[in-house]
Amino acid sequence: MPMTMTQKILAAHAGKNSVVCGELIRARLDLILANDITAPVSINELKKAGIDRVFDKTKIALVMDHFTPNKDIKAAAQCQCVRSFARRFDIDNFFDVGRMGIEHALLPEEGLVSPGDLIIGADSHTCTYGALGAFSTGVGSTDAAAGMATGEAWFKVPSAIKFVLKNKPAEHVSGKDIILYIIGKIGVDGALYKSMEFVGDGIKYLGIDDRFTIANMAIEAGAKNGIFPVDGVTLDYLKGKTAKPPTVFEADKDAEYDAVYEIDLSGLRPVVAFPHLPGNTRFIDEVGDIEIDQVVIGSCTNGHISDLRAAAEVLKGKKTHERVRAIIIPATNKIYLEALKEGLIEIFINAGAVVSTPTCGPCLGGHMGVLAEGERAVSTTNRNFVGRMGHVGSEVYLASPYVAAMSAVYGKITGGKI
Secondary structure, three states: OOOOHHHHHHHHHOOOOOOOOOOEEEEEOOEEEEEOOOHHHHHHHHHHOOOOOOOOOOOEEEEOOOOOOOOOHHHHHHHHHHHHHHHHOOOOEEEOOOOOOOHHHHHHHOOOOOOOOEEEEOOHHHHHHHHHOOEEEEOOHHHHHHHHHHOEEEEEOOOEEEEEEEOOOOOOOOHHHHHHHHHHHHOOOOOOOOEEEEEOHHHHHOOHHHHHHHHHHHHHHOOOEEEOOOOHHHHHHHOOOOOOOOOOOOOOOOOOOOEEEEEEHHHOOOEEEOOOOOOOEEEHHHOOOOEOOEEEEOHHHHOOHHHHHHHHHHHOOOOOOOOOEEEEOOOOHHHHHHHHHOOHHHHHHHOOOEEOOOOOHHHHOOOOOOEOOOOEEEEOOOOOOOOOOEOOOOEEEEOOHHHHHHHHHHOEOOOOOO
């Protein structure tokens, strides 16, 4: 039975030779993730069920990243709940203030993700780890609780869509532009409960950060997961991070796909997603004259070192527009330190931006950049739903770090050269 890359990973973890689309399986988990918002729900579900154990303290990751350092009393209580749980069960991979980062950038950096792994997380953007050739997907907190207790989870085997990425990306076209273009093309439900599998010669031009970004936003097309083949870029990234040998799966040549899309990366231009859906996209030259109040460069989608470098290249020697609040958020402490050593932080501050400790913060309207009524933001985050970053009367435009930085300088959405 021919299988896709995702189907092979699921079959292996279910102890089966093969699986078929729509089949229900029970599969072994390599890692279960939760954060300061979702973990308390999982912990309470375990208590309600009378379960006083975890299946393996080395295979649970708890990351305090959404509202930390604690933004208010409720956030403090949530983190206190998780801290107590982590201490009680001696959870190895507990990441708190000073050690934490944005979860989907942090776990790969910490060597907790390997090719061929099966990972669930009580956060929808857990699909990020497909960039490393793993099957990873977001689940509800109850499913995460069951995974913590048993080390297993139920799955319905997804069908797949193949995206053939061809040629070298055009100038200033990044992973963010590629995935926004794809979501705009197929729609926010265009890959509903399907696996988005990325192949093609264009992949060799995509660094690991671009791949993280693309896999991260697979959920914005409704996908169960996004996944890339394992190649030299993958293995180079993993060097020194984990001693676990990679398990490499490849799709069968005759694997079946619901659809196949060919995308010429050399013909793309920077893309902006207008309110209030990631699929409401336009090329940068079709945007028009839209003034903005805030720019956010960061998040699990675009807080990587390459993203900060792209922003710094634009902002070096420039000043942000007097009307624009520019907020830069490195995704992890390691990335923060690397940016500091490279002089990027100095560039940002001299340009008039502020730099935050790693946090999800403004992405979900939590803190560090909440919008007021009528305000507009260009953000490198992953969602622009109504009220996503604050007031329901605010607007969020999704874009790459390059476009976001350009917009911060001009005071309006632009990708023009300075």
